[in-house]
Amino acid sequence: MTPEQIKNLIEQGLPGARADVGSPDGTHFEAVVVHEDFAGRSVLERHRMVYDSLGERVGGEIHALSLRTITPDEQ
Secondary structure: OOHHHHHHHHHHHOOOOEEEEEOOOOOEEEEEEEOHHHOOOOHHHHHHHHHHHHHHHEOOOEOEEEEEEEOHHHO
């Protein structure tokens, strides 16, 4: 799975979100996800929203994913 594919999955699963995904080695991924719907939610809730957009790929095709989840106001 490529960073671009992960970016697309997140943005499709969370309409209105903007994701920036990178990978130093093609196995471990880092993503910054900006979405208005993160407002008022805990970090855990925000991460669950992103994981839900990726489905069963997390822990499989996506071995490791480091997340930073923020609202547009938190940028």
